[in-house]
Amino acid sequence: MSSDIPKEMKALRVLEAPSKYYSLETVPVPRAEGSKVLLKIGAAGLCHTDLMVLEGSFGSNLPLVGSHEPAGTVVALGEEAETTGKVKVGDRVAALLPKDVCGKCSDCKFGDWKYCGFSKYGGINTDGYFSEYALVEAKHCVVIPDSMSFEQAAPLTCAGVTIYAAIKKANLKPGEIIAISGLGALGSLGVQMAKAMGLKVVGVDARPEPLDLARSFDLSPNLVIDGSKTSPEEAVKEIIKLRPEGYEGWDGVDATILTADPLSSHQFALSLTRRHGQVILVAQPPELHFDFKNFIFQDLTLSGSLHGNEVDLKETIDLCAKSGIKSHIEKFSVDDHKLMIDQNQKEDRKGKIVLTF
Template sequence: MASMQNIPKTMKAILLHEYGGSYRFHDAIPVPSHLDDYDVLIAIKSAGFCHTEMLVRDGIIKAKQLPLIPSHEPTGIIVAMGTKVSHEFELGDRVGALGCNHACDQCPDCLNDQPLYCDEYCATGITINGAFAEYQKADSRWLVSLPDEISFEQAAPLMCAGATAFNAIEKCALKKGEILAIIGLGALGHLAVQFAKCMGFKVIAIDNRQEPLELVQRLRYSPDLTIDSSKTDAENAIKQINTLHSSTKYNYPGADATLVLTEPISAFKYALAITKKHGTMMAVGVPREPIPIEFYDLIFRDITVKGSLLASIESARRMVKFVAQHGIKSEIKIYSLEEVPNKIEADQDTNKRLVESEGEIHHHQHRNVQYGRPYFVVLLAAFSSLGGWFFGYDQGVTGGVVVMSSFKKDFCIGLYGNASVCDLPVGTLPSDYRRFLVLYTLLYNVGCFIGAAFISSSVAEKFGRRAIIFTASFLFLIGTSMVIFPPGGSKKIMILILIGRIVEGTGVGCSSFACPLYASEIAPTHLRGMLSGFMQMTIVTGLFLANVVNFLLRNHKWGWRLSNGIILIVPITIMIGIFFCPETPRWLFKKKSRELAEKSLKRIRKTTNVTVELDAIADAIQEEGNQISIKELLTTKKMLQRLGIAIGMHVLNQGTGINP
């Protein structure tokens, strides 16, 4: 056995102490010190959390003893080896391991080369300690070498979810072009969709939840057809499936095979109903009740019903090479070991694969993103930041125009006919005019609030980032036009102008949200701070220009109208130019498809090498689903500190008076 003298005596780990209880974090658990002949010690880099862990925690599957370290999806580096470990493995190798350990080697299954079905083998994270720790002992006969193309985080779910889905599809024994219906689009299902597509099958993805149905449509290898089983009964599902068949009289209605990767009994009934005559239903999900199978399906429809358990080591190794070859990705969330006890409770009902990784939350696989040439993205960010010009300009121009003689002539002298009255101190001005001056500024700020709080986010999410930039410019154009074009000298006109100020402010509020959002979503990470800050630069430029223009036009007979109106060239320019700008890849990926996001990203980066960055975007979008509740935000000490810092910075920033 390789020396373990450089390996620490204790390690961090998560333990389950009692059935029905919560997982607990420990920082001084003994590192496994005894290795049998075929064992290796793995320094864990990432480990997956599977539905089976929940069954063990709830006591439905019993461990040999408690406390128990959970997780049967380990990946990491070999740091010690037993004396009989195969020469194909060496110290320092990147590996994953299936959850099987030390079959008996004596039962019929072991003697017939099917140790996976041995009744005596030990199951990692189920009957013996698993991978939610810094080190784990594993049986080298169930090791899978990891190619460099697959990160530890991406590899972890493959050790159970991936292996199980891949093996089940292989056991369906379909030919290329045949139809596979996959029911249940959780951790196994979204991988099964990608496997089946890359194997050349026509794939139907079925679930009764909207979120996983939308998720699989965003995958690089998306299904040919998605069906919401909560809205589509089996009869109508078959009609949709039949559209994928080639037009020949020899085809039977329905899917050639159905793969059930979930546990509700209704899923198995649905699968049997949509499976064609002489087809196959493959059962992988583990229901808590007996599966109802009618004799009619077995005898008169000749349906073959099979089950599939994990995978042989040969199948698992084929699967890992297949994943690397096709660039298949798992949808995952990543947490540090210390966070696992709290996060598992929050995420146990989701359909996403949870992955625990040592250290901070991170994505190793995205460190080598290539961003291409930056000139176009800088140009796009500069263009989008033009919205800051009319933001800053309008902030700066208002104080100057209300004291111009041309403004007083239209709204004070025109109404009261006495210039001396209009030159009095503010407190002694005619009440109607004084109220108009107050509302002229106040209602603009009301509009800003409406735009930023109620319009911008909804338009940006539903219609896209370009849409909200166009909307902001359009509202500012309309609002400013309502202010500068009507003649003065009438209280009705003053009311119209005040309405225009609300519309104008709404446009400014929308631009304050839209422009930095667009810049940040198109910017490469190393330029994001600078490009997102372009708008602040245009805001202060607008403030400066407003004061210069006010000074130059202070005595012009149309001074206040020209001062307000000159800036209209900016929203007009934006409204035209935004149609020539690409939509952000992030929004396209989230709302449309991966293909459209990829096309946009290639245009922005001026390179075709965008796959890694696109995967990073996909993971970031996935992580957004892991948002905390308002209650957690207001009651968790760590989150309260962050909230206090964020609010405090804005309060102090505004308190300086820099932003008038």
């Protein structure tokens, strides 16, 4: 390990769950071994999942460093990481959350390792990235362009790649219509990405701040629907106007992505989706309630979508860099970590919270 890497570092750890806050501690800097590389963290995002870890929802082994959204500079390579040539010391990278995928299960061999049931997830069941230095897998790193800041790159590793993979899963053609229900961290990136991919985009939320934020983007949705003021019937009438002249087909959007937890938002979004359309779930509410009529009489298909792999992350980063897609960021320093959690609870919050070092 290079001599300018210190022996100790500051880290935000979950000591016991449920806890309201992290504990700011001094811990040893981990060593880069095997297939892993050591990052000097530039920025790490706070995600809804981090709050679930603090609440104890995952039964994680504690103590644990929080966050699963890292971006930083490679400062040391494990022996294997050196031979793969995937990254080198000095590279600015964003990295995906899993560590230690098993390499042996059916998904690692034939499917997509993101479904590996044996992997450890940084910030969830192994140390994450709210620390000055942290380990990531070399193969899960993607080099970011010089034009992209660490605080813009960090949210792409979970929120960004998750919504990107969900849009890709909808498999729509340019000109077709996608609705993104919930314009928080995922949804506000998603409306910009879907627009950049040539889709017509309907953004749906019921809170004024996220609606205003979506309207302010250069890549703003073709239609913004305030679910607190609009009936599904009125919304569908507006959606019909997005179709080209002479359109023959069903009324409503071709696919809908559910990014928000409130059950009322799901029912509203299903009512906007055309017959034989698709609904893709990325939200993780404690329970789901759907009306069978939407699935039987509307012939909707519901599927879930998990984050993404390194190919998806590379595509996400390229798309955001090329199209100037940005998250609305609120930055906090490690010493202001309690303020960061308090700010996250606020009703009128919009965009993404990121810890910077």
